[in-house]
Amino acid sequence: MQMIRRLLPLLAAVSLLGCAGKGGGKIEIPLLDPPGSKAPIFTQLTPGKHEASIMAIGGDRDLARGQNGSRHTMGYINNNDIETYLNGIRNRFVAVSGVTDVPGKVKLTADLTHGAKASADGNIFIPITWLLDTETEDALAAVIAHELSHVLLKHQSTDIVGSIQKKLQSGHEMLLGLKMDVRKTTQLGKKDNKALLAAQVSVALVDNLIMPSWNRRQETEADLLAVDLMIRAGYTPDGMDDMLQTMKTSEDKQQKSRADIESQLKQLALQNPELAVKKAISTLVEDLSNTHPETEKRREAITDYRDKHYAEAPIPDYSSSAMKKLKAMHSVGPLLNNYRHTLKARNRLDEGNAQQAYSEALLGVKAPTAKDAIPNWILWKTADATGKRGRHQDALKNVLNNSEPIKAVYEEIIAFEEQAGHHQIALNYVIKAQKVFGDDPEWTPHKIRLLSKLGRKDEVKLETAKCILDTPEQKHKCREAAKS
Numbered sequence: 001m002q003m004i005r006r007l008l009p010l011l012a013a014v015s016l017l018g019c020a021g022k023g024g025g026k027i028e029i030p031l032l033d034p035p036g037s038k039a040p041i042f043t044q045l046t047p048g049k050h051e052a053s054i055m056a057i058g059g060d061r062d063l064a065r066g067q068n069g070s071r072h073t074m075g076y077i078n079n080n081d082i083e084t085y086l087n088g089i090r091n092r093f094v095a096v097s098g099v100t101d102v103p104g105k106v107k108l109t110a111d112l113t114h115g116a117k118a119s120a121d122g123n124i125f126i127p128i129t130w131l132l133d134t135e136t137e138d139a140l141a142a143v144i145a146h147e148l149s150h151v152l153l154k155h156q157s158t159d160i161v162g163s164i165q166k167k168l169q170s171g172h173e174m175l176l177g178l179k180m181d182v183r184k185t186t187q188l189g190k191k192d193n194k195a196l197l198a199a200q201v202s203v204a205l206v207d208n209l210i211m212p213s214w215n216r217r218q219e220t221e222a223d224l225l226a227v228d229l230m231i232r233a234g235y236t237p238d239g240m241d242d243m244l245q246t247m248k249t250s251e252d253k254q255q256k257s258r259a260d261i262e263s264q265l266k267q268l269a270l271q272n273p274e275l276a277v278k279k280a281i282s283t284l285v286e287d288l289s290n291t292h293p294e295t296e297k298r299r300e301a302i303t304d305y306r307d308k309h310y311a312e313a314p315i316p317d318y319s320s321s322a323m324k325k326l327k328a329m330h331s332v333g334p335l336l337n338n339y340r341h342t343l344k345a346r347n348r349l350d351e352g353n354a355q356q357a358y359s360e361a362l363l364g365v366k367a368p369t370a371k372d373a374i375p376n377w378i379l380w381k382t383a384d385a386t387g388k389r390g391r392h393q394d395a396l397k398n399v400l401n402n403s404e405p406i407k408a409v410y411e412e413i414i415a416f417e418e419q420a421g422h423h424q425i426a427l428n429y430v431i432k433a434q435k436v437f438g439d440d441p442e443w444t445p446h447k448i449r450l451l452s453k454l455g456r457k458d459e460v461k462l463e464t465a466k467c468i469l470d471t472p473e474q475k476h477k478c479r480e481a482a483k484s
Contacts, residue, residue, distance in 0.1 A: 035221045036305045042228035045152055047098040055120035055156045057438075059103065062121035064438030075374055075406045077108045077128055077339065081331050085322070086126060089141050093148050096232040102151065106144060110339065110374045114247050118147035120156035128339055131327075133246055136320045138230070138239030145226035145235075146243070153225060155218045223298055224305050236316050240302055248295045331368070338369040345378050354385035365395070373402035377409055405436045414446060423453045441471035449481035 035041060056062070086106040094102050104122025111127035118124045124147045126140075134140050150156065227237045326332055342364035348357035361382040364375035376398040383392040399409050410433040417426035427450040434443045444467050451459045460482050467478035 035217060035301075036224045036309070040228050040309050041149075041153075041221055041225040042097075042232075044225075045097060045099055048100060050099050050102045050122075050152075051154070052103070053120035053151075053154055053156050056103075057121065059121050059123070061438040062119050062123055063107065064436065064440075075110055075404050077110055077335075077372075077374070078404065079108065079332065079335060081326065081329055082108055082131070082335075085326050086140075086144065089137070089144050090124065090148060092233045093141075093145050093229045096229060097148075097152055099152055102148075104151065110343070116143050116147050118150045118156070122151045124148060124151075128336075128343070130246075131336060132340055132343075134242070135323065136239065136242065136318045137323045138235045138318050139242035139246065140239075140323065141230060141233075141235050142226060142239040142243040145229045145233075146222050146240075149222040149225035149229065150218065153218070153221055155222070220298070220301055223302055227302060227305060227310070231310060231313055234316055236318055237302075237306060237310070238315070238318070241299060244295050244299055244302075334366075334368055338364045338366060338375060342369075342375045342378050345382055349378070349382055349385060354382060358382040358386045358388065371398050371402070373399050373404045373406055373409075376402075377406055407433075407437060410436075418450065418453075423450050426450055427454065441467070441474050444471065444474055445477040445481040448478050449484045452482055452484040 083106065086108065090106050102122055104119070104124065106124045106126055108131070109125050109127050111125075111129065114127060114129050114133075116124070116126050116130065124144060126143060126147075130140055130143055223240065227240060230237050230239060327336060341360045345357045345360035345364060348354075348360060358379075361375070361379040365372075365379050369375045376395040380389075380392055380395040380399065383389050383395065399406065410429055414426045414429045414433075417423075417429065427447065430443050430446045430450060434440065434447070437443070444463065448460055448463045448467065451463065464478050464482045468475045
């Protein structure tokens, strides 16, 4: 019971910060009104110059990191006509928002999911699947409006809560580690152990309960502001429903498994002898584990919002002519067709159908994408899987020499050189990857592991300490890498 009393402030924080009603499950939050219940979300925007987010890292660095938004990411698809079209939609929304000097631009990515995202620097990343799967500009505009809404509402700034919490825990762990060294013991004091556990539970709550609950509220706000922007920009808000219908088909793949989250928290709870903590966490996580509201609840929220604020607003027809014109362009149509084959090849390869994947990949490297990194990389992978590697050495060269780097290429080359015992060469690729991909912390464990294999102990200690303090989410990987 004593530990439960210690956790009450954290549980209260969940109640205060979490999202109720539209996506919050059983827990009700009387202190927060549902988004848009009293006035359009649009009224929350402050007219005038946009204020930069405290989480912004710089446009170029952000674009470099933006290539690694998901494990499926294979880089950007650079096409001037497509980018002009997408940014034209974005600029149309910015113009009606009343906010000026909004940073960022829209970039097309080769993601296989429908997981668009926006960054604190204002950049919006749209997977090519949206161009392949939508026929009206309104549905695509809904995606851009939703992501731009996150930027206009400065939602990314709240990420700092979890970041600070994790760094405090990591600092605490390092201090306890020093204390253990001084005592020459492998056991923490009882008081220290409980304090560390409280920090760990706190971080778990932030990661899996408080922040996801808050994020669900943000997603709802972004949906509703997107409705405001679409109506003001002359799009039909029905495009929002089309967007959600498309997302519904891949919802299971996009959301993190509830079972995985529960397992993670239960493992954490095992460190505490009082099983009541485990029960409390399990109960809370049941309805708060999703980072987004369910698609049907998002639809309901949008319908209620439109009924409340736009019941009498005229609804324009769908607009498809501009998109049809774009897809018919000589610079766009063949490109989309080739990437459709490339993405099919990637899917077939993931399914274990290497021969069919290889056939699709061959169709993806015809003009105008014959030298593009992504189609060539998929061709190389399918050729390797079907024993035809020798026929396609040029494909790998096209990838490595391309101005548009792909994360997966570096990962596999690093693994290949490391397995061959070429640790210094592998380390060189890691260092290059850190520069190419905007100092992405995901490369740090690789660097530590290879430094360890090269016997550079002082550098291992330094890099591990930096990892624990600067990127707590990577600390376990960094510690394991240091043992190599």
